[in-house]
Amino acid sequence: MDSRRRRIAQGIQIGEHTSIKQSAAEALSGRSGRSHSRDDAITPRQWERMLRASYDIDNDEIALECRMLAVACGRLGLRAGEVTHLHEEWIDWNDGTIQIPSYWNCTKGSGDEVCGYCRNRARDNLDSHNLTEEEATDAIVAHYDDATLESMTDDELLAEAQELREEVNVTLEAMLEKRWSPKTSTSARGIPFDFSARIELIVEQFFDRFDAYEKSFATVHRRIDRLADCAGIESNVYPHALRATSASFHASRDISVHALMSIMGWADPGTARVYIQSNDEKAAHEIRSKHR
Secondary structure (H helix, E strand, O other), rough: OOOOHHHHHHHHHOOOOOOOOHHHHHHHHHHOOOOHHHHHHHOOHHHHHHHHHOOOOOHHHHHHHHHHHHHHOOOOOOOOHHHHEEEEHHHHHOEEEOOOOOOOOOOHHHHOOHHHHHHHHHHHHHHHHHOOOOHHHHHHHHHHHHHHHHHHHHHHHHHHHHOOOOHHHHHHHHHOEEEEEEEHHHHHOEEOHHHHHHHHHHHHHHHHOOOOOOOHHHHHHHHHHHHHHOOOOOOOOHHHHHHHHHHHHOOOOOOOHHHHHHHHOOOOOOHHHHHHHHHHHHHHHHHHHOOO
16 A cells, blocks of 8 residues: 555544544545755845846836745745735735735636636645545545454445545535635735835835736746846746745744744644754854854
């Protein structure tokens, strides 16, 4: 049995008040996401070079889009999917925060349908959130006692597995109805942008000109590639690497684990601790302060 099937089978627990359906849903929703991109974070100097490079772009509209991306991902820690759906309605100007909602009706596709990013995410979630026949069978076999299993025929076992899949699995249409939604429940959060006058001005300039970040997911990547190229950065720079750059930036400012979790939308304190405990800039600052 592969690791995914074993994890699901072991994660489904049947108790006095827990059905297979309830437990399977919990096991599926608890799957861990991909690992973070801390190793791909760029340095503070490289980020400054990227921001400066945005002022050298001849097209004012593209320049402002690039500048906003450098700030939104590299200092405010937005995910690419959050940036592509960023709307002025998310901005609390009085509070100086971007309020990431738990749901936003995406109509960026043709004919007011969901955009390609949301559609692809929905398809991906079908694979990651739905049980296969083998996984459903493993879950039942792992948690029925031997006597029960002995009394069941293969057809009965497969029928129960199919029933479990029908109860737990969702359709593409159901996934699309939830678009756009942030990556996790903790991703719905408030992100302050007024901690820096420069960043605050860039956010204001962007929304003085645009109501939302209208460009596609692919364009976000192209804009970041262009900035990195103009800044002479040879390493691979992409939205999640800039998000890691933001986490490293905040970690270097003696921010607490829980504050970093809140800003970045993380559920696991361990992720925040990794950034705080292994931050080179913070370590260098502490060493220099001890020798003055």
